[in-house]
Amino acid sequence: MSVAFVAQGLRVALAGREVLHGVDLSLQAGCWTAVVGPNGAGKTTLLRALAHLVPYEGRVSVLGRDAAAWTSRERAKALAWLGQGQEAGAEDLRAWDIVLLGRLPHRAWLGAPNAQDRAAVEQAMRRTQCWDWRARPLGQLSGGERQRVLLARLLAVGAPVLLMDEPLANLDPPHQADVLAIVRAHVAGGGTAVTVLHELSLALRADDLLVVDGGRIAHHGGCSEPDTHEAVSRVFGHRVKVRAVDRHFVALPED
Ligand SMILES: Nc1ncnc2c1ncn2[C@@H]1O[C@H](COP(=O)(O)OP(=O)(O)OP(=O)(O)O)[C@@H](O)[C@H]1O
Numbered sequence: 001m002s003v004a005f006v007a008q009g010l011r012v013a014l015a016g017r018e019v020l021h022g023v024d025l026s027l028q029a030g031c032w033t034a035v036v037g038p039n040g041a042g043k044t045t046l047l048r049a050l051a052h053l054v055p056y057e058g059r060v061s062v063l064g065r066d067a068a069a070w071t072s073r074e075r076a077k078a079l080a081w082l083g084q085g086q087e088a089g090a091e092d093l094r095a096w097d098i099v100l101l102g103r104l105p106h107r108a109w110l111g112a113p114n115a116q117d118r119a120a121v122e123q124a125m126r127r128t129q130c131w132d133w134r135a136r137p138l139g140q141l142s143g144g145e146r147q148r149v150l151l152a153r154l155l156a157v158g159a160p161v162l163l164m165d166e167p168l169a170n171l172d173p174p175h176q177a178d179v180l181a182i183v184r185a186h187v188a189g190g191g192t193a194v195t196v197l198h199e200l201s202l203a204l205r206a207d208d209l210l211v212v213d214g215g216r217i218a219h220h221g222g223c224s225e226p227d228t229h230e231a232v233s234r235v236f237g238h239r240v241k242v243r244a245v246d247r248h249f250v251a252l253p254e255d
Pocket of ligand 1: 015019037038040
């Protein structure tokens with residue numbers, strides 16, 4: 001199996017303080033990796049470094065090529081990004097226009113969207129069930145409705161790699177399940193997904209878990225592995241226990 005990301009000695013400092021301390025990792029392509037860990041562990045920073053959105057020291061390679069060798073357009077076509085921000089400043093843009101931004105890496109400078117762009121936007125909006133409010137401004141949508149528009153923007157890119165920071169934020173349980181199914185289908189089709197997830201029971205639906213603690217990788221292993229469950233429990237101070245329930249694993253807080 002090929003490798004989507006390799007990081008060697010990855011260090012990131014924010015506001016003069018090092019928050020990732022020499023991370024080494026290798027994430028398989030065609031695999032869904034969920035990133036979990038305590039608040040402030042460095043999950044978002046790690047995802048941003050993999051997406052080349054934050055300066056770092058060390059080496060990162062993406063799909064077999066040094067990240068520094070990619071042009072920004074190449075990177076934007078290959079890595080679709082969903083951040084935690086709710087797109088402040090885009091309040092007046094229609095949902096449709098927001099999703100069309102996902103097509104920017106494919107379009108000529110100032111070129112009008114072509115039929116392929118429009119079809120990709122419609123397909124993505126139908127998949128996250130936000131097509132019906134395509135004409136509404138982002139600023140008039142609820143938190144969950146906004147999130148579905150931003151997820152559609154991510155899908156409209158048509159990228160082989162999805163990098164998603166809290167993709168389930170603000171979504172009700174049925175829409176959370178829909179997004180997990182979209183991620184699963186992406187991976188089944190040969191794509192790669194890396195998702196930061198706070199909801200551990202949903203993170204355990206991924207293939208692999210990357211457990212981050214204190215700016216380091218505490219563990220990287222399969223979601224059904226006992227070692228992985230133990231690592232999850234350990235980084236949360238043994239205040240979380242992973243149990244098998246029906247065909248899934250669930251992680252519940254302990255008193
Ligand atoms: N813009 C910033 N400037 C300075 N320090 C920052 C900045 N953003 C994050 N940090 C710090 O970097 C560390 C890692 O933050 P990060 O957001 O990556 O953690 P996280 O694991 O995603 O946390 P959470 O679970 O709370 O979302 C934290 O100590 C945080 O306080």
